[in-house]
Amino acid sequence: MAETKNQQGFVFSGKKRSSTGQDGDDDFIVANKKSMFSTGLPSMWEDPAAALASARHEFGEHGGVNMSIEASATFTVMEPETMRRMFAGELGPDRDFFIYSRHFNPTVLNLGRQMAALEGTEAAYCTASGMSAISSVLLQLCSSGGHMVASRTLYGGTHALLTHFLPRACNITTTFVDIKDHEMVKNAMVEGQTKVLYFESISNPTLTVANIPELSRIAHDKGATVVVDNTFSPMVLSPARLGADVVVHSISKFISGGADIIAGAVCGPANLVNSMMDLQHGALMLLGPTMNAKVAFELSERIPHLGLRMKEHCHRAMVYATKIKKLGLNVIYPGLEDHPQHELLKSMANKEYGFGGLLCIDMETEERANRLMNHLQNCTQFGFMAVSLGYYETLMSCSGSSTSSELNDEEQALAGISPGLVRISVGFVGTLAQKWSQFEKAFSRLQDSGLYKN
Numbered sequence: 163m164a165e166t167k168n169q170q171g172f173v174f175s176g177k178k179r180s181s182t183g184q185d186g187d188d189d190f191i192v193a194n195k196k197s198m199f200s201t202g203l204p205s206m207w208e209d210p211a212a213a214l215a216s217a218r219h220e221f222g223e224h225g226g227v228n229m230s231i232e233a234s235a236t237f238t239v240m241e242p243e244t245m246r247r248m249f250a251g252e253l254g255p256d257r258d259f260f261i262y263s264r265h266f267n268p269t270v271l272n273l274g275r276q277m278a279a280l281e282g283t284e285a286a287y288c289t290a291s292g293m294s295a296i297s298s299v300l301l302q303l304c305s306s307g308g309h310m311v312a313s314r315t316l317y318g319g320t321h322a323l324l325t326h327f328l329p330r331a332c333n334i335t336t337t338f339v340d341i342k343d344h345e346m347v348k349n350a351m352v353e354g355q356t357k358v359l360y361f362e363s364i365s366n367p368t369l370t371v372a373n374i375p376e377l378s379r380i381a382h383d384k385g386a387t388v389v390v391d392n393t394f395s396p397m398v399l400s401p402a403r404l405g406a407d408v409v410v411h412s413i414s415k416f417i418s419g420g421a422d423i424i425a426g427a428v429c430g431p432a433n434l435v436n437s438m439m440d441l442q443h444g445a446l447m448l449l450g451p452t453m454n455a456k457v458a459f460e461l462s463e464r465i466p467h468l469g470l471r472m473k474e475h476c477h478r479a480m481v482y483a484t485k486i487k488k489l490g491l492n493v494i495y496p497g498l499e500d501h502p503q504h505e506l507l508k509s510m511a512n513k514e515y516g517f518g519g520l521l522c523i524d525m526e527t528e529e530r531a532n533r534l535m536n537h538l539q540n541c542t543q544f545g546f547m548a549v550s551l552g553y554y555e556t557l558m559s560c561s562g563s564s565t566s567s568e569l570n571d572e573e574q575a576l577a578g579i580s581p582g583l584v585r586i587s588v589g590f591v592g593t594l595a596q597k598w599s600q601f602e603k604a605f606s607r608l609q610d611s612g613l614y615k616n
């Protein structure tokens with residue numbers, strides 16, 4: 163642990179209570195030298211909740227049950243020589259030596275350890291947004307002239323990044339494929355040229371489930387790195403445990419749960435995460451989408467109840483999907499047996515979390531979608547018309563005209579996004595009976611108005 167640094171009676175760094183384990187446990191739970199973000203041995207990983215519980219627990223500077231927030235941009239050293247050794251890479255965060263918080267910050271590193279435990283990866287690092295996590299990791303993996311293969315059905319921002327920004331700014335091109343069509347994926351990948359296969363574990367907004375083991379096998383055969391956006395299904399799916407190399411997250415969604423913070427993470431092998439922090443070549447270090455330590459602390463406090471929240475999001479989504487289907491509406495939910503990837507998701511999912519907290523209702527036209535949402539929000543208070551997801555309140559948006567509007571009509575059709583698709587992120591406030599009666603009431607008003615024909 164830290165060398166105790168005393169200077170003129172000031173104790174800069176006392177004996178820290180740095181872990182829950184005895185000395186013997188430290189090798190497992192404390193970051194090792196190679197990987198300062200590491201949670202231990204991913205090979206022993208079995209379940210996200212179990213891994214989070216056995217990850218290192220940081221105590222506060224004064225023995226507080228919560229860690230202290232290291233709210234400093236810069237860090238002092240006792241000897242001038244220490245500074246040289248830190249810049250030479252001889253002393254680093256693994257031994258509690260920090261230089262500057264765009265590089266490493268102890269509070270942000272702690273959240274990274276939690277994210278690595280959650281996803282069962284060797285390492286993780288947290289960023290200022292989901293988009294910065296995605297763009298940084300792709301820029302780290304691809305050089306100018308590089309090629310990627312990606313799913314046609316992606317978050318709108320990611321789709322725009324791959325379609326417009328990366329080709330223009332970096333000469334990195336992407337071939338879009340239907341990831342359900344494994345032959346198409348295989349044929350699109352050019353050995354020696356395709357660096358990355360990119361997809362979402364459960365896609366936005368169509369809720370298509372990716373066959374992560376099979377897609378990873380195809381990509382690895384062609385020498386490509388598999389990057390999976392797991393924003394829609396933390397705890398439910400663990401892509402890295404199913405064969406993916408890198409997992410990216412928008413922490414702004416379920417992991418935060420409060421719809422109050424924008425944040426992201428890259429979870430992956432220690433050598434990749436370390437390379438992203440390299441002083442000469444690191445995309446995170448040099449582009450600088452840094453997370454603030456105070457934000458990292460806030461998020462760290464929410465991760466322990468992520469599992470409970472996900473279970474309730476998923477449980478309610480399953481109940482609503484079943485009931486909405488009975489009303490005769492066209493529901494898309496991977497928990498329903500009629501969902502094309504229901505069995506696949508069941509085979510990949512971690513036990514007891516369910517099938518995700520989002521469902522879609524295809525109202526066919528935008529007008530009908532808008533009327534339904536209007537009734538649900540303004541007549542019965544079932545939820546809010548808002549983009550984003552993973553909030554404790556229910557959020558609804560018509561994807562085609564909002565979060566997927568970066569895709570043109572043809573791209574939307576290819577991605578399977580109907581103009582009347584209402585994406586619902588199921589919240590967990592109120593009682594289920596209360597919230598369901600609000601849905602029923604809104605729907606029957608819609609029918610009474612004669613604007614919805616069954």
Ligand SMILES: *Cc1c(COP(=O)(O)O)cnc(C)c1O
Nearest residue numbers: 291292293317366393412414425
């Ligand atoms: C929101 C979202 C992103 C972008 O994350 P930000 O935190 O908003 O930058 C990326 N992927 C998916 C699937 C998302 O839902």
